[in-house]
Amino acid sequence: MNKIAQSVRLWFAPQRIRDEGDTPDYRFSLANERTFLAWIRTALALIGGGFAVDQFLPELAWGVRAGLALGLLAAGVLCALRAVNHWVRCERAMRRGEDLPVSRFPTLLGIVVAVVAVAMVVVVLFGWEGR
Amino acid sequence: MTAAVHDRDPGLQPERTRLAWRRTTLSATVVALLAGRQALHSGVSPAALVAVALTAVAWLGLLAVAHLRVRRMGVARPEPLAPRGALAAALCTVAFAVFAVAMLF
Numbered sequence: 001m002n003k004i005a006q007s008v009r010l011w012f013a014p015q016r017i018r019d020e021g022d023t024p025d026y027r028f029s030l031a032n033e034r035t036f037l038a039w040i041r042t043a044l045a046l047i048g049g050g051f052a053v054d055q056f057l058p059e060l061a062w063g064v065r066a067g068l069a070l071g072l073l074a075a076g077v078l079c080a081l082r083a084v085n086h087w088v089r090c091e092r093a094m095r096r097g098e099d100l101p102v103s104r105f106p107t108l109l110g111i112v113v114a115v116v117a118v119a120m121v122v123v124v125l126f127g128w129e130g131r
Numbered sequence: 132m133t134a135a136v137h138d139r140d141p142g143l144q145p146e147r148t149r150l151a152w153r154r155t156t157l158s159a160t161v162v163a164l165l166a167g168r169q170a171l172h173s174g175v176s177p178a179a180l181v182a183v184a185l186t187a188v189a190w191l192g193l194l195a196v197a198h199l200r201v202r203r204m205g206v207a208r209p210e211p212l213a214p215r216g217a218l219a220a221a222l223c224t225v226a227f228a229v230f231a232v233a234m235l236f
Contacts, residue, residue: 010214023211024211026209029211033211036212037148038151044161044162044224047162051165052165054169054235066235069231073228080221084221088214091211
């Protein structure tokens with residue numbers, strides 16, 4: 001919990017990150033930045049998926065459609081916030097010369113996307129028409 | 132270090148990073164267009180128009196962050212991304228989702 005509070009403080013006091021350790025090779029920082037952007041795109045894709053579920057599956061029952069859309073949008077928000085947090089932690093680890101942080105977030109996101117995909121397959125195969 | 136290394140990164144890291152920002156703005160544009168379509172789809176109401184307008188603001192915010200960052204990418208050894216920029220980009224993304232929820236319900 002303390003670790004999270006520390007990270008969040010770093011988000012809002014950006015100059016503090018520069019106080020620690022040495023500036024790493026610029027190529028490492030740029031690689032970290034690209035990884036961050038890839039996560040942001042993943043978040044945008046999830047949000048786009050939320051819109052798509054609502055717009056392109058009109059014959060679904062309202063509850064199912066809203067649930068799927070809300071799940072995708074929430075996953076997008078989580079993904080974007082996690083992207084900043086992970087970027088800050090990687091940047092700090094590089095400055096201090098520590099190992100890069102490990103994370104179980106990719107596994108969790110993978111499982112969530114798999115569950116949504118299976119739900120979609122079931123819905124498409126068996127109809128689930130309502131209203 | 133030789134002079135050639137100073138002129139251009141052999142791994143083209145600044146270019147790759149610049150293109151990554153470009154791809155991100157393109158993804159954001161697709162989401163913003165979907166938001167516009169959603170507003171037309173669900174009947175034009177004042178609430179939907181406000182949500183679309185705010186989405187457009189978030190889209191412009193992301194474009195501005197990307198533009199400022201890409202402009203600093205033109206040198207041989209770019210500075211690391213400022214945490215403020217990273218936070219701004221992420222918050223614009225979160226804003227898209229929040230306004231999406233507002234539009235869907």
